[in-house]
Amino acid sequence: MHTRVQGTFEGVDSLQDVPLAAHRYLVGQSVSPEVVISPSPELTSINWKGLKVEFRVANRKDRSSVTMAFAGIAETGTLVMVSSKQSPINHHFLPEFNIAVLKQSKLVDCMENLWPLIGEHPRTINLITGPSKTADIEQTIVYGAHGPRALHVILVRSTC
Amino acid sequence: MQVQSKNFRKTAKKALLDADLRVAMGRAEGGFVDTRKLVVEELDNFQEYREFARDTKNHVLAHLDYYLTKFESNVQASGGQVHWASNGEEVNRIVVDICKRPEIKKITKGKSMVSEEFALNAGLEAADFQVIETDLGEYIIQLANETPSHIIAPAVHKTKQAVTDLFDEYHREAGYPRVVERLDIVNQARQVLRDHFCTADVGITGGNFLIADTGSIALITNEGNGDLTANLPKIHIVVTSIEKVIPDMQALGGFLRLLGRSATGQIMSVYTTLFNGPKRIDDLDGPEEFHVVLVDNGRSEILGTQFQDILRCIKCGACMNHCPVYTNIGGHAYGWVYPGPMGSVLTPLMVGQKNAPDLPYACTLNGRCKTVCPVMIPLPDLLRKHRNNLVEMGESKRFQRWGMWVWAQVARNPRLYFLMTSLYVRKLNVLARLLLVFRRGSFKHIPMLGAWTSTRDFPVPSTATFQGQWKKRKRSE
Known part of the structure; x- marks a missing residue:
């Protein structure tokens, strides 16, 4: 469903594989591998080797962001983002390229x-x-009216 | 917004002769209709969701006071403020009062049809604030100094060429080049508006649904402008109307399945956001203040009347996309905020029937709007009720009333009906022979039907009426 709504998607085995996937995606889009990352425990604990990363709130100069999805809705290919001190809102809207990390265990079938x-x-x-x-x-x-021009989902299969 | 609906006949005629409008409407025609059909057919139980939405809205409208006060207390519990406005003047005053601080100069605004009812932008500009519409369509018509012509595609009446010229006129001074291609136009708007998003002091958005159980506002957009408007400035103000409240989050899913499909043929719009209060203490971004202005502006007077069904409307625009009158004349001809079938029902109720006497007649009673309405509003029936009321108020033309009276006498008497129709059919056939148009099969002009025949030919009828042929066939059997 996510690809039907013009998002792109790839699966990786564990959180540790996310930096490589993110790097590959950004290079593929001809964007420099510099990202602003939401300071969630899952994302801060990873070794982001190969990328220039900053854990702070996005501003208008940031071209790419990495965010951690709270959940995903299978019915509509929807990412669910819940704001908190670990998940700033602007990361979903200001950058041109948004990479969202979603754990497979966090998928629900429908909104209800x-x-x-x-x-x-x-x-x-x-x-x-x-x-x-x-x-x-x-x-x-x-595509790319005011929010991101492209949305890439990295689905993490492992449960831990 | 000033009511111009009294001039409907004139404005509709003008719209039909507007070459640019014909091009723009021609390009848009069918797009929403075809995509809607595909995604509606894909959902097995679309009809069940329609019934659920109808029943939920009916329930809420019957207990509106309960749900609104519940919503209010939950907004307050999450740190937001609620303001009640009974009319447009009050809304404008409330919003100006919130914004009247020395540091506040620029206001960004997401698309809100409710705010068009009382020209909120003009009110804010009169109080010396700079207001910038951020939805691309709204931005375009703000530059052009026009009003929306569709409730979800406000600039549908504009051609690409017109937008190119408009951007050139307003952006050139800031050093932007003239843009012709669609992508370049959108990119330029993105750049220009990005500056405004990041420097605005207040953001005003509308709301699609108000969730009583949590005090949350659901806002649905595709561009993402609503979220940038709501979260970047220090103050977020939601201006929305009272009939939009729904009981709880479980009900929201059903409405969302209907809204995206009915509006734009999407299984889900790109951004569905639930706003709840201001930023929390340890949040890294978001506004410090959150205000909700609950607008009545005549809605509570519709409650409990024969027109209450119209308050179920979720403003998807499906009725106008499927309306042969709207798709030909566009939205401006209707003369007020809401065009198309839902507008023809709502406008007379909100601005007074005498100020919009022709709108109930801007309908062929084909019934498509009723068939596609996601909340099952019987639009043609409501338009008929308006017509009834207009006649009872003496607002119809004398010859119309007289004609209707004659028709009623004839139609209620089968023998008289048969006699009159066969006479008329015979007369037309004789006339066709006399005028030597029988072989061509159609008249170019018919006395008293000039309005009809001025744009199309009238076919020469069969030599016998339906009833006549039926009888003849029965006899021969």
Whole structure:
């Protein structure tokens, strides 16, 4: 479903494989391998060898971000992002390229099964389905309106 | 927004003669309709979701006070502030009051049809704030100093060429080149608006659903402008209307399955965001203040009337996409914020029937809008009720009332009906022979039907009426 909504996707075996996959993706997009990363424990614990990384809030100069998805919804290919001190909101919207890491164990089949996993609501819950787009010029779709031009999901198969 | 609906006949005629509009509407036509059809057919139980949405909205409208106060207390519990506005003036005053601080100058704004009802932008500009629309379509019409012509595609009436010229006029001074290709146009808007996003002091968005159980606002967009508007400035203000409340998160899923499919033919729009209060203490970003302005502006007066069904509307635009009147004349001809079938029902209720007497007649009663409406609003039936009321109010033309009376007498008497129709059919056939058009099979002009025959030919009828042929066939059997 995620590829149907014009996102790209790849699977890796463990969190340790994420940096290599991210590097390969950015080089493939002709973007320099510099990323701003959400300071979640999963992402800060990885060795980001080969990439220039910073753990802070994204600003408008950042071209690429790596984020950690709270969950994924299989029915619609949707990423679920829950804001917190480990997950800044702007990482999903400001950079041109957004790489989202999603653990396979965090997949739910539909939205109805997602809500019980989220306790008290944070400032934002972002349900993101594909890259930003607009059809405001003669009803023809153009990607990269205000949010990311491209959204790449790295699915981590291992449970740990 | 100023009500111009009284001039509907004139504006509709003008729209039909507008060559640019015909090009723009022609390019848009069918796009939403075809994609909607595909994704609706894919979902096995679309009809069940429609019924669920209808019943949920009916339930909420019957207990609106309960759900709104529940919503209010949950917004407050999460650190937000709720403001109640009974009319547009109050909304403008509330928003200006929130923004009146020396450090606040620039306001970014996401798309909000509700705010068009009372020209919020003009109100803010009058109080010396700079307001920038950030949805691409809204940005385009803000530059052009126009109003939206579609509730989800506000600039659908603009051709690419028109946008090229507009951008050239307004961006040239800042050193931007003239852009012709779609991608370049979008990129230039992205660059220009990025500056505004990052320097705005307040962000104003609308809301698609208000979730009573959690005090959250659901906002649905494709561009991502809503989120940049809501999260980058220090203050986030949501301006939304009271009928948008739904009970809980479990209900939201059903509405989302209907909304994306009905609006743009998407299984899910790109960004569905739930906003809940301001940033939490240890959050790294987000606004420090969160305000929700709950707007009535005439809605509570529709509650409990024969038009209550229209308050179920989730503003998807499917009815107008499927309306032969809308797709030909575009949205501006309707003369107020909401065009198409839902607009023709809602506008007379909100601005007064006397100010929009022709809108209930901007309908062929073909019923497509009712068939596609995700919340099952019986739009043609409501338009018919408007027509009834207009006649009862004496707002119809005398010859119309007289004609209807004659028709009613004839139609209620089968023998008289048969006699009159066979006479008319015979008369037309004789006329066709006299005018030597019988062989061509159609009239170019018919007395008293000039409005119809001015744009198309009227076929010469068969020599006998349906009833006549039916009887003849029965006899021969």
